Amino acid sequence: MITHHLNDTLLMAYSSGNLPEAFALVVASHISLCDECRARLESFDAVGGSLMEAAPSEPVAIDSFAAVMSRIGQSKAMPIPAPARKSAYPAPLREYLPKDEAAIRWRSVGMGVRQAVLTNSKEASVRLLRIPAGCAVPDHGHHGMELTLVLKGAFRDEIDRFGPGDIEIADQDTHHTPVAEEGEDCICLTATDAPLKFNSWLPKIAQPFLGI
């Protein structure tokens, strides 16, 4: 049961095409799991549709229609999407992972926590984090926003519990120590605006090597 959802700002930013890839991946992954947020996203899309309908139009080239028909002649219809296969990872995330999920390259960030960085740009980065059951992610603050989707297991921080499908939105004022629940490792997908800042000495030393 998903209890923590995306907020309107993220949904509107995604709908209007304004989210960096790293955040868009977390949003698209959550929406793949959550019909409530999918419906909210699609209502923001409806706003976009209404605006486009009402906004001033721009005349197209005289031969535009003919050019489109010739484009159509050169390509094929898009297939109906195949039903999803069973995986702990939602479809948009699987695009970033090796076909064989056992081949994901996990690297230690210390304290038993491992990560796999998926994309990393100046703007934002996104990674999988794997926290052993019962262990804490080292205390960290953020320069900007941090968006986390729980994929497997669960974690608690000082405020709340986050289980599979849940979203946690943290900003630079959030200093938290998520602890994975006992029972199974917790796997999260986490996007950040800027490099994560770990506050304990060990991961801080490791940061330059790991590109966190």
Added chain:
Amino acid sequence: MLTEPRQPDLAGGTPSRSTYIGAREASARKSKAVSVTSEKTAEAIWIDCVKRIDRERDESAFRLLFDHFAPRVKGFLMRSGVDAALAEECTQEVMATLWHKAHLFDPSRASVATWVFTIARNRKIDTLRKQRRPEPEDLPWGPEAEPEPVEIVSFQQESEKLGEALAQLPAKQRELIERAYYGDLSHSEIADATGLPLGTIKSRIRLALERLRHTMK
């Protein structure tokens, strides 16, 4: 009753909406729309066109959609900062995608304008941002999940109401929302543009999703 013949009302007849898009353009659109037919709403016509493209590869239906939507897509792209030549090329790609994706359009979840908008937005991201563009897992729908006509009509009504509500927003808020969709706002500014009356249209979409999930089982 829903059976009452209605004038297609592409621009919306209310004075506030006319000022929104320019009164002259509104009346021009209206007269053009009336020549299409006077018995169906504009939205019903567009839905029918998409169906005819899907089932019969009907070029004349596609032409109707093209004449209405291609200039809007181009206008949208140009206001988003795409130059005229590139906007023309992208518009052609968007329209070709529309033809190829006709079988994926679900009129109980989106208006044709919304569907076209999402295709245009995706093209815009590909063009301007040159990043990968993660998309939610598609929910397949086929003949077995076909929505009931009443669901489609209810959705059209919600969609129309949303258009009216947007047109009636205070000018400042409307402008903020437009700027968000044209890519002019930062993340914190977008937060100020939210708070729209989306509850009822969301509930409609939610129902359509539930029906889809049910048929997929």
